[in-house]
Amino acid sequence: MxxxxxxxxxxxxxxxxxxxxLNDLNLRLETGEFGVVIGSNGAGKSSMLNAIxxxxxxxxxxxxxxxxxVTAMPVHKRAIRLARVFQDPMKGTAASMTVAxxxxxxxxxxxxxxxxRGLNPVRLASYxxxxxxxxxxxxxxxDTRVELLSGGQRQSLSxxxxxxxxxxxxxxxxxxxxxxxxxxxIVMQATIRAVEALKLTTLMVTHNMQHxxxxxxxxxxxxxxxxxxxxxxxxKAAITVPDLIGHFSVKTDRMFLAS
Amino acid sequence: xDFLQNTLASFIALVPVTLxxxxxxxxxxxxxxxxxxxxxxxxxxxxxxFPLGGCVCGVLMAAGMAPLPAILIALIAGFVxxxxxxxIHLRFRIHxxxxxILMMTMLYSINLRIMGRSNLSVFGSTTVFDWVPFLQPGFPxxxxxxxxxxxxxxxxLLLYFFRTEKGTAVRAVGANPDMAEAQGIxxxxxxIGGVGLAGAFSAVGGALMVQSQGFADVNxxxxxxxxxxxxxxIGEAIVGKQSVPRQxxxxxxxxxxxxxxxxxxxxxxxxxxxxxxxxxLFVLAMLALPSLKRSRxxxxxxxxxxx
Numbered sequence: 001m002x003x004x005x006x007x008x009x010x011x012x013x014x015x016x017x018x019x020x021x022l023n024d025l026n027l028r029l030e031t032g033e034f035g036v037v038i039g040s041n042g043a044g045k046s047s048m049l050n051a052i053x054x055x056x057x058x059x060x061x062x063x064x065x066x067x068x069x070v071t072a073m074p075v076h077k078r079a080i081r082l083a084r085v086f087q088d089p090m091k092g093t094a095a096s097m098t099v100a101x102x103x104x105x106x107x108x109x110x111x112x113x114x115x116x117r118g119l120n121p122v123r124l125a126s127y128x129x130x131x132x133x134x135x136x137x138x139x140x141x142x143d144t145r146v147e148l149l150s151g152g153q154r155q156s157l158s159x160x161x162x163x164x165x166x167x168x169x170x171x172x173x174x175x176x177x178x179x180x181x182x183x184x185x186i187v188m189q190a191t192i193r194a195v196e197a198l199k200l201t202t203l204m205v206t207h208n209m210q211h212x213x214x215x216x217x218x219x220x221x222x223x224x225x226x227x228x229x230x231x232x233x234x235x236k237a238a239i240t241v242p243d244l245i246g247h248f249s250v251k252t253d254r255m256f257l258a259s
Numbered sequence: 260x261d262f263l264q265n266t267l268a269s270f271i272a273l274v275p276v277t278l279x280x281x282x283x284x285x286x287x288x289x290x291x292x293x294x295x296x297x298x299x300x301x302x303x304x305x306x307x308x309f310p311l312g313g314c315v316c317g318v319l320m321a322a323g324m325a326p327l328p329a330i331l332i333a334l335i336a337g338f339v340x341x342x343x344x345x346x347i348h349l350r351f352r353i354h355x356x357x358x359x360i361l362m363m364t365m366l367y368s369i370n371l372r373i374m375g376r377s378n379l380s381v382f383g384s385t386t387v388f389d390w391v392p393f394l395q396p397g398f399p400x401x402x403x404x405x406x407x408x409x410x411x412x413x414x415x416l417l418l419y420f421f422r423t424e425k426g427t428a429v430r431a432v433g434a435n436p437d438m439a440e441a442q443g444i445x446x447x448x449x450x451i452g453g454v455g456l457a458g459a460f461s462a463v464g465g466a467l468m469v470q471s472q473g474f475a476d477v478n479x480x481x482x483x484x485x486x487x488x489x490x491x492x493i494g495e496a497i498v499g500k501q502s503v504p505r506q507x508x509x510x511x512x513x514x515x516x517x518x519x520x521x522x523x524x525x526x527x528x529x530x531x532x533x534x535x536x537x538x539x540l541f542v543l544a545m546l547a548l549p550s551l552k553r554s555r556x557x558x559x560x561x562x563x564x565x566x
Binding site: 015 | 428501
């Protein structure tokens with residue numbers, strides 16, 4: 001379960017270009033729930049994800065994961081509980097290290113790192129098996145340095161790395177936006193399979209309205225640093241792409257009510 | 260023909276001495292390689308940590324301490340110096356190179372304070388090189404055996420470490436600090452520890468050098484960094500840097516080849532004062548090579564370093 005309570009973040013405070021990124025934002029995601037976050041550029045989507053992961057320090061407000069206050073925790077401590085796939089395939093992997101070494105790093109995300117050998121035969125076999133689920137042939141390239149993989153392969157690897165170990169919270173930050181349509185589709189299908197199989201609590205940011213319609217239990221629309229609209233349940237099941245796009249331009253009564 | 264013969268003769272006569280020297284200086288090259296390649300943290304601390312190790316070891320030996328504890332205390336001093344550089348960079352967001360320059364400048368005064376004067380003779384004190392059995396103490400062979408053995412031990416230990424869970428995490432910090440942090444790795448701890456370790460190796464190099472040459476000098480670090488870089492470049496050109504074993508072997512191979520090369524140049528009659536210019540030009544050429552190649556064909560990947 002993820003909870004954000006009255007999160008507030010102002011950039012360049014007191015200067016001419018002061019910008020309120022998060023304006024008393026409240027959000028609650030139940031355990032096992034898949035939330036899809038949409039919103040125009042500058043709505044606060046990235047700031048929200050960064051506040052959850054710890055990369056952004058809030059001015060006021062709290063972030064709770066499964067009831068524990070993680071607001072004061074640095075990024076590397078929160079990583080024990082959450083995993084994140086970035087938009088940029090370069091960001092989520094260590095380019096100069098091999099596929100197996102990257103898998104190892106993710107494997108150790110929530111464990112104590114010891115002075116024992118990292119890549120042992122047991123681990124290598126399990127990485128091979130997990131990567132073969134993608135059907136991209138990565139299981140035969142464990143010793144290849146990640147910089148030699150294509151963007152799609154790298155992003156698929158990032159995904160497998162993130163969902164391994166069943167994190168308490170999975171953050172997907174426009175993770176298919178930098179990929180071609182076919183690869184984006186492969187990565188998205190793999191995402192859905194993993195999220196459903198492991199029943200992961202997931203928060204996905206996307207600009208792809210079709211994805212927002214097709215996937216997830218709830219659509220959360222951000223605007224000016226707060227949640228403007230939430231669509232869940234039967235309403236979510238019935239929504240179409242034009243409906244969603246409509247919400248971007250027209251501020252309906254319901255949107256004001258929701259705020 | 261006579262010139263060639265003379266050059267070769269004096270070069271060959273110098274091979275053992277040079278080999279002993281290069282095996283000792285390999286520790287400094289290692290201290291340059293670890294931050295630069297493993298942590299993407301170009302570090303200049305070694306220019307100060309090398310004489311720091313030498314001065315600490317010299318003072319302790321002059322005070323009658325046994326050679327091994329003197330080296331160990333020098334190692335700790337170097338470790339602290341490296342940690343300081345990393346901390347200055349991380350805490351105050353000062354560029355790694357500037358942090359290194361600050362540290363080595365401050366270390367110069369500290370080294371002078373430690374010794375109380377600019378040089379100190381420890382001639383006649385027992386050194387680790389005296390412990391080599393069956394060889395005459397003071398002869399280059401004992402230095403080659405001792406420095407070589409310590410070097411081999413360090414190489415094996417580092418090779419093991421960088422393949423452990425902790426070691427892989429340290430390498431991840433160099434490869435992609437943001438990703439490492441997102442995978443739960445404490446970037447501060449890994450950086451401070453890694454650069455500290457490098458400082459420790461540089462200081463050990465200084466301590467061994469003092470025991471080998473019989474005196475400590477506050478200026479003994481002058482230019483050591485550029486020599487070390489040149490050695491590293493040569494080593495990487497010979498054994499490569501694509502895997503951990505190769506990257507770790509490069510400083511040792513590079514140091515051995517580089518100092519033989521220098522010795523050859525000197526034997527061929529190059530005036531010693533020109534040595535730094537020649538070394539600098541060589542490093543420049545090695546660093547410029549990728550960009551010269553790039554003017555034709557696709558752009559080569561740039562070295563990624565932290566700023």
